[in-house]
Amino acid sequence: MQIIFDKVNYLYGNGTAFERHAIKNVSFSIEKGEFIGLIGHTGSGKSTLIQHMNGLVKATSGHIYYNGEDIYDPKYNLRQLRSKVGLVFQYPEHQLFETTVFKDVIFGPKNLGLDKLECELRSYEALKMVGISEDLLDASPFELSGGQKRRVAIAGVLAMKPEVLILDEPTAGLDPKGRDDILEQINKLHQESNMTIILVTHSMEDVANYADRLFVMNKGELVYQHHLKEVFSHYKELEAMQLAAPQVTYVMNALNNRGFKIPTDATTVTEAKEAILKHFS
Numbered sequence: 247m248q249i250i251f252d253k254v255n256y257l258y259g260n261g262t263a264f265e266r267h268a269i270k271n272v273s274f275s276i277e278k279g280e281f282i283g284l285i286g287h288t289g290s291g292k293s294t295l296i297q298h299m300n301g302l303v304k305a306t307s308g309h310i311y312y313n314g315e316d317i318y319d320p321k322y323n324l325r326q327l328r329s330k331v332g333l334v335f336q337y338p339e340h341q342l343f344e345t346t347v348f349k350d351v352i353f354g355p356k357n358l359g360l361d362k363l364e365c366e367l368r369s370y371e372a373l374k375m376v377g378i379s380e381d382l383l384d385a386s387p388f389e390l391s392g393g394q395k396r397r398v399a400i401a402g403v404l405a406m407k408p409e410v411l412i413l414d415e416p417t418a419g420l421d422p423k424g425r426d427d428i429l430e431q432i433n434k435l436h437q438e439s440n441m442t443i444i445l446v447t448h449s450m451e452d453v454a455n456y457a458d459r460l461f462v463m464n465k466g467e468l469v470y471q472h473h474l475k476e477v478f479s480h481y482k483e484l485e486a487m488q489l490a491a492p493q494v495t496y497v498m499n500a501l502n503n504r505g506f507k508i509p510t511d512a513t514t515v516t517e518a519k520e521a522i523l524k525h526f527s
């Protein structure tokens with residue numbers, strides 16, 4: 247699996263008085279098994295960018311390659327791309343509509359035209375992956391808690407067996423426990439099945455805990471696409487984009503500025519604790 251964007255531009259309302267240049271000359275590649283955190287201020291273009299990845303939105307100019315194939319080639323099978331690149335929208339539970347949890351999850355694989363047994367197996371597997379227990383399979387999705395509903399919605403995408411899972415703000419509106427549960431499940435999927443994950447979030451702490459590389463969007467441009475530690479070392483530039491590094495980056499830099507020669511690249515509380523203990527022992 248590989249996704250390549252080559253100088254992609256997108257204009258909403260192209261050629262009209264309402265024209266808006268939402269994606270500006272964006273180029274990158276994503277390899278199999280990466281966990282990418284995608285961050286950026288409101289309106290920076292994150293949602294527009296991810297909708298290019300499964301062909302929902304077509305670039306105004308530029309090229310996108312999936313496994314080396316140009317997705318804008320007239321012969322390219324976009325339907326197949328959509329089953330390989332699973333997109334979980336913000337508040338996906340708003341799209342639950344079936345009478346039972348199981349019927350909702352099996353809807354996607356059925357739509358792919360797979361045989362009944364395969365659809366059922368995939369649905370059981372997907373529900374297991376997101377931690378929904380068997381006693382809930384016949385429940386109405388509307389009887390579930392907010393976190394459970396969201397997990398059912400994610401299972402519906404996983405049942406299509408995507409190679410890439412893109413999640414747009416999967417923790418929005420959940421309580422702290424619901425947030426942690428969802429992120430842990432996503433991380434487990436990444437670790438156990440080496441699934442490529444693209445996580446859109448406003449939380450630096452979330453990306454610091456889980457992502458390998460960080461994509462930072464600012465006013466339609468992709469300004470960083472590096473390893474976490476590299477990006478957070480530019481915390482002053484991030485602030486200028488109305489973003490911030492994780493709290494520990496500030497603590498470590500403040501300690502350093504006061505003469506404690508501690509490495510400043512810790513991104514999680516655990517790493518910071520270890521660096522501080524090492525310094526003082």
Ligand SMILES: Nc1ncnc2c1ncn2[C@@H]1O[C@H](COP(=O)(O)OP(=O)(O)OP(=O)(O)O)[C@@H](O)[C@H]1O
Nearest residue numbers: 258259266268286287288289290291292293294295
């Ligand atoms: N349907 C649309 N028509 C016109 N302009 C749009 C449309 N959707 C988004 N935009 C504009 O395109 C730009 C990028 O929007 P986008 O939703 O991709 O940003 P975002 O980073 O995902 O924001 P958020 O964090 O609020 O979800 C913004 O300036 C937005 O106003």
